[in-house]
Structure formats: structure tokens, C-alpha cells
Amino acid sequence: MRAGKSFLILVPYLWLLALFLVPFGIVFKISLSDTALAIPPYMPTLDLSAGWAGVREFLSELDFENYVFLTEDDLYFKAYMSSLGIAIVSTLLTLMVGYPIAYGMANASERFRPMLMMLVILPFWTSFLIRVYAWMGILSNEGFLNQFLLWTGIISDPLVIMNTNTAVYIGIVYTYLPFMVLPIYATLEKLDGSLLEAAEDLGCGRIEAFWRVTVPLSRPGALAGSFLVFIPALGEFVIPSLLGGSSTLMIGKVLWEEFFSNRDWPVASAVAVVLLMILIVPIILFQRNQQAAQEADK
Amino acid sequence: MSEFEAHAPVEAPPSEDTAPIGPPAFAPWNDPDQKPLIQFRNVTKRFGDFTAIDKLTIDIYAKEFFALLGPSGCGKTTLMRMLAGFETPTEGDILLDGKNIVPVPPNKRPVNMMFQSYALFPHLTVAQNIAFGLERSNMPKDKVAARVDEMLKLVQLQKFGGRKPHQISGGQRQRVALARSLAKAPKLLLLDEPLGALDKKLRGETQFELMEIQEKTGTTFVIVTHDQEEAMTVASRIAVMDHGRMVQVDTPDRIYELPNSVYVADFIGDVNLIEGNAASHHKDGKVEIHWAEGAPPIVGTPMVPVANGTRCTFGIRPEKVHITKKLPEGKANIVRGKIVDIAYLGNISTYHVALPTGEIIKAQASNNRRIERRRFTWDDEVWLWWSETAGVVLTG
Amino acid sequence: MKRFTWFNAVSLTLGFAFLYIPMLILIIFSFNESKLVTVWAGFSTKWYGELLQNEAFLDAAWVTIKVAVLSSTAATVLGTMAAYVIVRGGRFYGRTLFSGMIYAPLVMPEVITGLSLLLLFIAIGLDRGVFTIVLAHTTFSMCYVSVVVSSRLVSFDRSVEEAALDLGCTPFEAFRLVTLPIIFPAVLSGWLLAFTLSLDDLVIASFTAGPSSTTLPIKIFSSVRLGVSPEINALSTIMIAIVAVGVISASLVSKRAIARQAKETQEAVRA
Numbered sequence: 001m002r003a004g005k006s007f008l009i010l011v012p013y014l015w016l017l018a019l020f021l022v023p024f025g026i027v028f029k030i031s032l033s034d035t036a037l038a039i040p041p042y043m044p045t046l047d048l049s050a051g052w053a054g055v056r057e058f059l060s061e062l063d064f065e066n067y068v069f070l071t072e073d074d075l076y077f078k079a080y081m082s083s084l085g086i087a088i089v090s091t092l093l094t095l096m097v098g099y100p101i102a103y104g105m106a107n108a109s110e111r112f113r114p115m116l117m118m119l120v121i122l123p124f125w126t127s128f129l130i131r132v133y134a135w136m137g138i139l140s141n142e143g144f145l146n147q148f149l150l151w152t153g154i155i156s157d158p159l160v161i162m163n164t165n166t167a168v169y170i171g172i173v174y175t176y177l178p179f180m181v182l183p184i185y186a187t188l189e190k191l192d193g194s195l196l197e198a199a200e201d202l203g204c205g206r207i208e209a210f211w212r213v214t215v216p217l218s219r220p221g222a223l224a225g226s227f228l229v230f231i232p233a234l235g236e237f238v239i240p241s242l243l244g245g246s247s248t249l250m251i252g253k254v255l256w257e258e259f260f261s262n263r264d265w266p267v268a269s270a271v272a273v274v275l276l277m278i279l280i281v282p283i284i285l286f287q288r289n290q291q292a293a294q295e296a297d298k
Numbered sequence: 299m300s301e302f303e304a305h306a307p308v309e310a311p312p313s314e315d316t317a318p319i320g321p322p323a324f325a326p327w328n329d330p331d332q333k334p335l336i337q338f339r340n341v342t343k344r345f346g347d348f349t350a351i352d353k354l355t356i357d358i359y360a361k362e363f364f365a366l367l368g369p370s371g372c373g374k375t376t377l378m379r380m381l382a383g384f385e386t387p388t389e390g391d392i393l394l395d396g397k398n399i400v401p402v403p404p405n406k407r408p409v410n411m412m413f414q415s416y417a418l419f420p421h422l423t424v425a426q427n428i429a430f431g432l433e434r435s436n437m438p439k440d441k442v443a444a445r446v447d448e449m450l451k452l453v454q455l456q457k458f459g460g461r462k463p464h465q466i467s468g469g470q471r472q473r474v475a476l477a478r479s480l481a482k483a484p485k486l487l488l489l490d491e492p493l494g495a496l497d498k499k500l501r502g503e504t505q506f507e508l509m510e511i512q513e514k515t516g517t518t519f520v521i522v523t524h525d526q527e528e529a530m531t532v533a534s535r536i537a538v539m540d541h542g543r544m545v546q547v548d549t550p551d552r553i554y555e556l557p558n559s560v561y562v563a564d565f566i567g568d569v570n571l572i573e574g575n576a577a578s579h580h581k582d583g584k585v586e587i588h589w590a591e592g593a594p595p596i597v598g599t600p601m602v603p604v605a606n607g608t609r610c611t612f613g614i615r616p617e618k619v620h621i622t623k624k625l626p627e628g629k630a631n632i633v634r635g636k637i638v639d640i641a642y643l644g645n646i647s648t649y650h651v652a653l654p655t656g657e658i659i660k661a662q663a664s665n666n667r668r669i670e671r672r673r674f675t676w677d678d679e680v681w682l683w684w685s686e687t688a689g690v691v692l693t694g
Numbered sequence: 695m696k697r698f699t700w701f702n703a704v705s706l707t708l709g710f711a712f713l714y715i716p717m718l719i720l721i722i723f724s725f726n727e728s729k730l731v732t733v734w735a736g737f738s739t740k741w742y743g744e745l746l747q748n749e750a751f752l753d754a755a756w757v758t759i760k761v762a763v764l765s766s767t768a769a770t771v772l773g774t775m776a777a778y779v780i781v782r783g784g785r786f787y788g789r790t791l792f793s794g795m796i797y798a799p800l801v802m803p804e805v806i807t808g809l810s811l812l813l814l815f816i817a818i819g820l821d822r823g824v825f826t827i828v829l830a831h832t833t834f835s836m837c838y839v840s841v842v843v844s845s846r847l848v849s850f851d852r853s854v855e856e857a858a859l860d861l862g863c864t865p866f867e868a869f870r871l872v873t874l875p876i877i878f879p880a881v882l883s884g885w886l887l888a889f890t891l892s893l894d895d896l897v898i899a900s901f902t903a904g905p906s907s908t909t910l911p912i913k914i915f916s917s918v919r920l921g922v923s924p925e926i927n928a929l930s931t932i933m934i935a936i937v938a939v940g941v942i943s944a945s946l947v948s949k950r951a952i953a954r955q956a957k958e959t960q961e962a963v964r965a
Contacts, residue, residue: 004866009786012776012836016795019833023810026817097712100705107698108706116706118945123713126937127894129911129918130930134716137723137922142732144719177713235803237897242918252805259809269813272806283801384856404859417857421875430871431861465958482861 031269032062066270090172098180106188163245180225187221227286341390365533425459600691614689619661724927765831766888773839808901822904839884846880
């Protein structure tokens with residue numbers, strides 16, 4: 001029995017150590033190395049055959065040069081800032097779009113709720129890439145949106161949306177909407193209807209009851225949804241590279257280009273390490289929110 | 299044992315000539331030649347800093363229906379889970395038939411358990427649930443089928459063998475769980491709050507079914523419950539537990555009539571408790587308890603000698619307190635008070651009588667007259683009295 | 695009391711229109727005669743025909759399916775083990791690190807996961823190909839599987855497992871005969887989730903794929919970068935159709951099963 005348990009623990013444990021934690025160690029190590037015209041394109045490489053001396057020499061050549069470089073070239077600073085900006089704006093937009101949907105679902109008759117749930121989840125199962133791609137035909141200068149707006153006469157010249165930050169916002173809101181709607185719906189659905197009756201009984205109008213009862217009670221869901229959108233949006237790569245323009249700076253794209261186009265692995269690794277550091281704060285906040293919500297449930 | 303006290307006003311004389319006829323009462327714990335089936339020897343169980351079981355020693359005999367009774371968190375469930383093998387004692391030994399079973403894993407013990415939630419396998423039918431344990435013991439197929447039929451018959455569920463657990467009612471699930479745990483004919487059956495999920499009426503009926511099945515199969519039952527009525531009904535002996543210790547282990551009637559502590563007296567049934575100081579021994583071992591300034595002392599019979607001046611509690615059950623309008627004559631313990639509350643329970647009524655000293659004493663009388671003839675009402679001045687042997691003097 | 699107002703109706707209508715109109719347009723224009731994807735020129739299925747002639751796409755699709763089947767199966771086994779360890783494992787050395795490693799990949803940007811795995815494969819001299827993509831996909835999707843499976847494990851009565859032990863099962867038998875059949879629906883949906891995640895993944899596959907192991911998303915991405923094409927519309931339509939049929943039929947089946955169970959339970963209570 002003890003052997004069985006150890007086996008059960010060790011297999012997934014070792015797998016994650018080898019394919020999740022060790023790779024991070026390697027990323028961190030390479031971020032301290034220098035670029036080199038070699039294969040692999042960085043140095044130093046650890047020479048274990050030289051024993052202790054080799055390890056010491058290896059360690060002595062590691063430094064924080066690449067991080068200094070990130071602060072010197074303002075491209076990176078701008079990219080981090082613009083990623084944060086885009087992630088925050090699109091999270092707020094997703095909240096504004098998602099809340100009414102979740103609210104409508106929670107108020108719908110119990111018969112329709114499972115179907116509405118499925119309608120929200122269904123896009124999540126379809127390819128992310130295809131969902132982003134779908135907007136390329138809609139947002140381009142001769143795309144369906146402009147065709148429609150020109151036809152109705154609202155505008156006389158086509159709007160330039162494709163390859164701008166606006167397109168990126170639309171893309172993020174569209175693809176991450178289920179992540180926002182589902183947690184909010186979960187809290188709203190649990191909400192006891194008699195609380196609203198109590199509020200009205202005590203003299204609240206309907207709209208006031210909504211703001212003073214429904215909104216505060218759905219806050220954990222809204223927070224969870226916001227984190228679920230914000231965290232992946234910050235490192236997003238596909239949306240800015242398909243819908244964004246050359247002026248759209250997002251750190252995921254910068255990392256990709258640094259790696260594949262410039263082949264500067266040490267700098268790409270440093271970019272990744274800094275991105276991770278930035279993400280730690282929202283991830284911890286998210287965890288706390290989840291724990292608090294769980295405890296409140298008990 | 300204390301003398302039998304009939305409800306006022308019908309005074310039935312104690313009948314000494316109807317001595318019990320038939321087989322001697324089942325009481326292996328009084329027989330020094332009997333070997334216990336289960337022995338706990340100085341068993342302690344700690345979870346981190348929390349001591350769930352504290353140096354507990356107890357013997358349970360074969361064919362007993364043994365009840366572990368206590369409030370939640372008293373350690374009764376831990377004790378049972380140690381018997382089943384799901385918890386290991388931190389210290390001490392548990393012996394089954396004289397052999398230490400502490401190192402034996404649950405699947406190798408001749409002990410089965412009926413779980414509080416029933417824990418029926420939702421993906422198997424009733425018959426498959428019952429057969430589950432038999433199949434694990436490599437019993438031939440035809441024997442398994444015969445045993446399953448036998449068990450279904452025992453719990454009167456012959457028609458339901460093919461149903462899944464969600465297709466039968468709560469009471470039927472309870473019986474399936476019982477049949478499943480009995481199928482392997484264990485030496486010991488553990489029942490964890492077996493009737494907790496049933497409604498009150500069904501629980502009453504099922505208690506008697508349980509006792510019948512226990513008698514029929516001759517299995518030793520250990521039941522965990524927090525319901526004292528249930529324990530009193532089914533058990534041959536009750537162990538009252540508190541904070542990981544056994545407070546009293548005894549037959550239901552002795553637990554009720556002769557509690558050894560305030561805790562037991564208060565936990566089982568309703569009781570009046572009056573604190574005071576013991577004084578002036580009578581020759582026959584009776585003591586006087588001085589409980590209030592100016593009030594006559596209460597005369598009671600202690601079970602163990604009580605030294606002069608000891609702080610003690612006098613406990614008496616409400617049904618042993620008589621209530622009258624006229625001053626009773628020639629009685630040892632008489633107090634006067636005013637009725638402040640009446641709890642009408644149909645067959646009996648409980649009167650809450652406030653004494654001049656502030657104490658409230660509860661007295662019960664049976665309602666053998668119709669409403670218009672009821673003798674007592676609110677604010678009536680009444681006399682309460684009880685005999686010198688009706689209550690207990692508790693020092694613990 | 696909850697009331698369904700006109701405001702709710704409007705927001706649901708607009709919301710679902712927003713979610714589904716882009717995909718509808720995509721599907722409609724995959725049947726467009728014209729090469730110009732934004733101008734309707736009559737109904738045609740010729741793009742589907744061309745797609746089926748396109749060897750590059752077919753090869754990529756085959757690679758993708760292979761990777762998805764292998765990685766989701768491995769991820770289901772590992773993820774179920776991990777879930778069991780997290781929920782039932784009790785205390786063991788390094789438990790905090792373990793649960794951290796289970797949850798971290800769920801919030802990790804794909805670019806970082808991809809980069810780190812690529813650097814690992816290079817460091818140990820592993821040639822990139824189908825095998826490395828399978829390793830990478832297994833690693834991140836096993837975490838999703840374990841979240842799905844552990845939520846099921848948490849909600850089911852532990853005493854059912856104890857009953858199995860009590861009736862003579864070894865711990866392994868108890869898992870095989872009792873736990874696994876009960877959590878099987880969750881294991882299955884974990885597998886489906888892992889399968890979909892693998893089919894869908896572009897970023898991690900791009901990092902860990904070799905030149906001979908192009909997956910469908912990589913192929914789509916490189917052709918989409920050049921602009922919208924009716925062939926891609928046709929491909930997207932096929933993929934959307936497969937997912938829609940799968941998800942809708944799965945939910946109908948489970949809905950019917952739940953309804954039947956509820957009905958039987960009700961009858962049992964009444965009887």
C-alpha cells in the first residue's frame with residue numbers, strides 16, 4: 001500500500017518537475033547568459049567534465065546584463081506598459097459586456113438556463129485561432145462591418161479598425177467572454193431571490209436593490225472573471241499578431257519575435273522572467289479571491 | 299437499584315412476587331469467566347494537538363449490542379473508525395478475540411461497517427452491492443448468489459435486487475447498507491449513526507428491526523449515536539463518552555437510574571439538579587444536603603459514602619417528583635412552590651415549579667383525566683415531595 | 695424573486711448575437727463562389743473540394759490528430775493520478791510544491807510555457823517533432839484534467855471508498871471497482887478537454903514542433919497571416935461543425951441521463 005501510494009505521487013510529481021519546473025530553471029539560467037553565434041546560441045554552457053572548477057567558472061559568467069538591457073531599450077518598457085494597458089482596458093470592456101449577459105441568464109427561467117449555459121460554453125470549445133480569424137473578415141477596410149455601416153449610411157468612409165488596438169480589444173473581449181460570463185453567472189444564480197424582495201420590502205426601488213444587493217453579492221464572481229481575462233490577456237500572442245498592427249506592442253509578441261526573428265534567446269528569456277514577475281501579483285490576488293469565495297460558501 | 303416510584307395519583311405497590319422466570323438475563327460483563335470479543339487497552343488517539351481518545355480501556359463481549367453515546371466531537375466516531383481500521387491508535391492496543399488488530403488493514407479485518415451515509419455504490423445494483431464483499435473473498439458464484447438472496451430476504455427487499463440505489467427510498471437504502479455489511483457474516487458489525495437519515499417514525503420501527511436482526515444473526519453490534527433514546531432502546535450496554543473518555547459504561551436502566559456523574563444525569567433524559575453541602579449522616583447511610591439558607595435539607599441516599607461538608611449535587615428525575623395541592627404527610631422531602639409553566643405533552647404534563655429560594659423544580663404527572671378535570675394550573679401554590687431513595691447524590 | 699425584464703432580453707440577444715454572428719459569417723462565406731471573401735458571388739462547395747486536395751493541410755491535420763490523441767490520453771492518466779494525490783493523498787513531502795505545479799500552468803502565458811519547454815528540449819538534446827509536442831501538450835493539459843477530476847473527487851462521499859476497503863478491497867481494487875466508475879464521466883470530460891486544448895494550441899506547438907511536424911493551427915496561422923482565404927473558411931466551418939455536433943450531443947445525452955435519474959429517484963421516494 002505504501003509503495004502504491006509513493007508510485008501514485010511520484011509519477012505526476014516527477015513529470016511536472018521535469019517538464020514544468022526544470023524548464024523554468026533553464027529559462028532563468030539562460031536569461032543570465034550572453035548571446036553567442038553558436039548552437040545553442042548562448043554562452044556559457046555548463047561543462048560538467050571540468051568538475052567543481054567548471055561549475056564555478058560557469059556561475060561566474062552569469063550576470064544580469066540582459067535585465068539591464070531591458071531597462072535601457074525603452075521598447076521593452078513600452079511593451080510591458082502597453083500590454084498592461086491593453087489587458088486592463090479589455091478586461092473592463094469584457095466585464096461591461098459580460099455582466100449583462102450573465103445577469104440575463106440568471107434571471108431567465110430555469111428551463112432555459114442549461115441551454116443558455118451551453119450557448120456560452122460552446123464557443124470556448126471551438127478553436128481560439130478560428131474565432132480570432134473570424135474577425136479579420138469583419139473588421140478589415142472592405143470587411144462586413146464597414147460594408148454594413150456604409151450601407152446604412154452611418155458613415156461615408158470606411159473605418160480603419162483592423163490592425164489597430166481597437167481590433168485587439170474586440171478580439172480579446174470576444175474570445176475571453178465565456179471566462180467572464182460563467183463566474184458571474186455562477187454567483188448570480190446562487191443569489192437568493194428573497195434578498196431582493198427583502199430589499200424592496202425595506203423600501204428600495206428595483207434599480208436601487210440591484211445596485212445595493214445584487215452587485216455587491218456578485219463581486220467575487222466579477223473579480224474572478226476579471227482575473228481570468230486579465231491574466232491570459234497580458235501574455236496574449238495570437239490576437240495582437242492577427243488583429244493588431246505594427247504599432248500594437250504586446251509583450252507576448254515581443255518575446256516571440258525576439259526568439260524566432262532575432263534569435264536572441266537570452267533576451268527572450270529575460271523578457272519571459274520579467275513577464276512572470278508581473279503576473280505573480282494578479283495570480284496571488286486571484287487565489288485569495290477564490291479562497292475567500294470558497295470560505296464564504298461554507 | 300432505587301425503588302420503583304409510580305406516578306401520582308395511582309400508587310401501585312411494588313410487586314415482589316413476580317420474579318423473572320425464564321433464561322437468565324444476558325449479562326456477560328458480570329461473568330468473570332467470559333472472554334471479551336474486543337478489548338481496548340489504554341488506547342490514545344491524537345490528531346495533531348487534539349486528543350480524540352484519551353487512554354481508553356473497555357471490553358465489549360460477543361453478541362452484545364453496544365452503544366457509544368455522546369455529543370459530536372466526543373470521540374465516539376474515532377473509536378469506531380479505529381475498530382474498522384480507518385484510523386490507527388497513537389498509543390495502546392486493540393484486541394479482537396485476544397489478537398492485536400492494530401496493524402491489520404481494513405480489508406483484512408473480520409469487521410464490517412455500516413456507514414452513516416450508507417455509502418452504497420451508486421453504479422451497482424442492490425444485489426451487486428450486497429455481493430460486493432462476498433466476491434472479494436473469492437466465494438464461488440453460486441454461493442454468492444444464494445447468500446445475496448438470503449440477505450435480501452433478511453431485510454425484506456427480495457423484489458428490489460435489480461434496482462440501483464437511487465431507485466429506492468431512503469429507508470430501503472438503509473436496509474441495503476445493513477444487508478451489505480452483514481453479508482460477510484462479520485464477527486463485529488459497526489453502525490455509524492445508522493438511523494440518522496430516517497424520519498422519526500421510520501426510525502422507531504427500524505430500531506426494533508435492527509434488534510431483531512441482531513438477535514437472529516447473533517452478530518456483535520457496536521452502534522454510534524448521539525440520540526439517547528435510540529441508544530436506550532437498542533443497546534444491551536451504553537458507553538457515555540465525553541472528550542475522548544468513557545464517563546460511564548452500563549445497562550440502559552442503570553445509566554438512567556444510577557448515573558455516576560452530573561454529566562451523565564444531565565445528558566440522558568430530563569433531570570432536576572440541586573447543588574448543596576452534604577452533612578449529618580443518618581445511621582442507614584443517608585445524607586442531608588443543605589442547599590439553601592433557611593430551607594429544610596434534602597435527604598438522599600448516596601451510592602458511595604460521602605464525607606461531611608462535601609460539595610455535591612442532588613439529582614432527581616421529574617417523574618419521581620410528586621405534585622399535590624395538600625400538604626403531604628410523613629414524607630421526607632417536601633417543598634412548596636408556585637407553578638410558573640406547564641408543558642403539556644398529551645400523555646403527561648411537566649410542571650415547572652418555582653420555589654421561594656428561586657430554584658425551579660420540574661415535576662411530571664400523567665394526564666389520566668380529561669381537560670375539565672385537570673387539577674393544576676398556572677400560579678397554583680403546590681407541594682412537591684419525593685422519597686428518600688428517589689434521587690441520586692452525585693459528587694462527580 | 696427573480697424577474698426576467700426587457701433589459702435582460704435585450705442584453706441576452708445582443709450578447710449571443712455578438713458571440714455567434716462572426717462564426718455565422720465565416721460559415722456562410724465558406725460556401726462563397728468568389729475568391730474574394732467579402733463579396734457574395736453565389737453558392738459553391740468548391741473550397742471544400744480544394745481543401746481536400748491540399749496535401750499540406752491534410753498532413754497537418756493528421757499530425758494534429760495524432761498529437762491530440764496521444765497527449766490527451768497521457769494527460770488523462772497523469773491528471774487523474776495527480777487529482778487523486780491532491781484530494782486523497784493526505785500529507786506528503788513537497789505537497790505545496792506539487793499543487794503549485796498543478797495550478798501554475800493554468801495561468802501561465804503560453805509563450806512562456808512554450809519557450810521554457812523548447813529550451814529544455816534543446817538542453818537535453820531532444821530532436822523536435824511529434825514526440826516533443828506530445829510531451830508539451832501532455833504537461834499543460836494534465837493540469838486541466840486534474841482540475842476537472844479533482845472537483846468530482848472532492849464532491850463524492852469518501853465513505854464509499856472506505857466501504858469498499860471495509861468489504862475487503864485492496865486500495866487499488868477500491869479505485870478500480872468503485873472510484874473510477876463513479877468519477878468516469880469527469881475523467882471522460884477531462885480527456886475531451888485535453889483533446890480540444892491540444893487541437894487548438896498554436897503557441898506551444900510552434901515552439902516545440904520540428905520542421906517535419908507542422909500541426910494544423912501552425913499551418914492555419916501561417917496562411918492566415920497573409921489574409922483571409924475561403925479555403926480557411928471551409929476548414930474553420932468543418933472544425934466548428936465537429937465541435938458543435940460533439941458538444942451538443944454530449945450535453946443532450948447527459949441531460950437525458952440526469953432527467954432519467956431524477957425521475958427514478960422521485961418515483962422511489964413516492965413508492
